[in-house]
Amino acid sequence: MIDRIDRRILSILQEDCTIPVAEIGRRVGLSTTPCWRRIQKMEEDGVITGRVALLDPKKVNVKVTAFVAITTSQHTEDWLKKFADVIREFPEVVEFYRMAGQVDYLLRVSVPDIDAYDDFYKRLIAKIEITDVSTTFAMEQIKYTTQLPLGYVPAEKPKGSAS
Amino acid sequence: MIDRIDRRILSILQEDCTIPVAEIGRRVGLSTTPCWRRIQKMEEDGVITGRVALLDPKKVNVKVTAFVAITTSQHTEDWLKKFADVIREFPEVVEFYRMAGQVDYLLRVSVPDIDAYDDFYKRLIAKIEITDVSTTFAMEQIKYTTQLPLGYVPAEKPKGSAS
DNA sequence: CATGAAATTATGGAGCT
DNA sequence: AGCTCCATAATTTCATG
Numbered sequence: 558m559i560d561r562i563d564r565r566i567l568s569i570l571q572e573d574c575t576i577p578v579a580e581i582g583r584r585v586g587l588s589t590t591p592c593w594r595r596i597q598k599m600e601e602d603g604v605i606t607g608r609v610a611l612l613d614p615k616k617v618n619v620k621v622t623a624f625v626a627i628t629t630s631q632h633t634e635d636w637l638k639k640f641a642d643v644i645r646e647f648p649e650v651v652e653f654y655r656m657a658g659q660v661d662y663l664l665r666v667s668v669p670d671i672d673a674y675d676d677f678y679k680r681l682i683a684k685i686e687i688t689d690v691s692t693t694f695a696m697e698q699i700k701y702t703t704q705l706p707l708g709y710v711p712a713e714k715p716k717g718s719a720s
Numbered sequence: 721m722i723d724r725i726d727r728r729i730l731s732i733l734q735e736d737c738t739i740p741v742a743e744i745g746r747r748v749g750l751s752t753t754p755c756w757r758r759i760q761k762m763e764e765d766g767v768i769t770g771r772v773a774l775l776d777p778k779k780v781n782v783k784v785t786a787f788v789a790i791t792t793s794q795h796t797e798d799w800l801k802k803f804a805d806v807i808r809e810f811p812e813v814v815e816f817y818r819m820a821g822q823v824d825y826l827l828r829v830s831v832p833d834i835d836a837y838d839d840f841y842k843r844l845i846a847k848i849e850i851t852d853v854s855t856t857f858a859m860e861q862i863k864y865t866t867q868l869p870l871g872y873v874p875a876e877k878p879k880g881s882a883s
Numbered sequence: 884c885a886t887g888a889a890a891t892t893a894t895g896g897a898g899c900t
Numbered sequence: 901a902g903c904t905c906c907a908t909a910a911t912t913t914c915a916t917g
Contacts, residue, residue: 603776608774609735612730613768645863650863657856660856693822697818698816702814706812707780
């Protein structure tokens with residue numbers, strides 16, 4: 558499915574998607590067209606889900622990250638669906654996970670400061686009933702990357718092998 | 721610094737940075753050149769930090785997200801520097817925060833499965849001494865976005881006002 | 884997979900409001 | 901200052917060998 562060259566292409570695009578296809582081709586030892594076709598195919602296959610601009614959180618005034626651990630007594634499918642819909646409407650919630658273990662859900666929330674978090678929190682609990690909430694704040698973002706590790710992609714299929 | 725139009729441009733670019741400048745201009749009511757210049761300036765100013773391709777985690781075989789809460793007895797500047805350097809070398813660690821409260825550091829780790837996490841964990845503790853580690857796994861990623869909320873950007877400076 | 888042409892888009896200049 | 905209009909350069913996109 559994804560061979561060594563594709564992986565190198567993905568690695569480049571994960572870092573900077575403004576690099577011209579011709580230059581990417583040069584780096585992976587391909588001319589423009591085949592390189593372009595590979596990228597095209599990976600987009601069709603849904604490997605590449607999009608290309609976006611990343612912003613500096615400080616420059617847009619969201620300096621604080623809060624992690625919100627949520628525990629609930631509600632465990633029905635319907636409740637989760639409603640909960641997910643409510644959460645998705647808050648642009649402050651940048652990540653949202655269903656967890657294994659003690660905590661049921663975990664949110665990562667981006668806001669300017671503690672006061673803004675408090676305001677967000679009030680708006681959240683006004684919209685949905687939650688049993689237990691525990692918030693912790695990050696003082697510093699030491700690493701943040703959108704680059705997924707590519708060392709785990711399934712091994713390349715040797716040419717002509719069965720699918 | 722960032723006015724209403726800039727905000728709308730950022731909102732578009734955060735969602736999809738392949739949209740041509742002419743089309744962005746059309747949407748925000750600007751012709752190509754001034755729109756292009758605004759984008760250019762926001763890149764120079766560091767508001768836009770880059771443009772990247774996003775991948776589907778499942779397609780590159782990183783289906784599991786682990787949150788790793790780390791507590792340490794070491795609190796010197798030197799130790800943190802070394803710790804941060806070690807962490808940065810692991811591509812599996814996609815986010816890394818210094819926390820307030822009980823937990824000292826929090827990692828988000830992307831791996832294929834629990835076994836791969838265990839392997840990562842062993843490689844991590846072989847590289848650096850950590851007092852206490854607590855890992856929780858996410859069963860499902862319900863929301864993940866790189867789009868920061870733009871509702872908190874400082875209000876536009878009225879024309880001709882003092883700096 | 885390479886070559887090269889055609890369409891689209893980015894980039895920058897000159898002048899206007 | 902910031903904008904529109906217009907010209908040119910770079911890049912993407914696709915037909916053909």
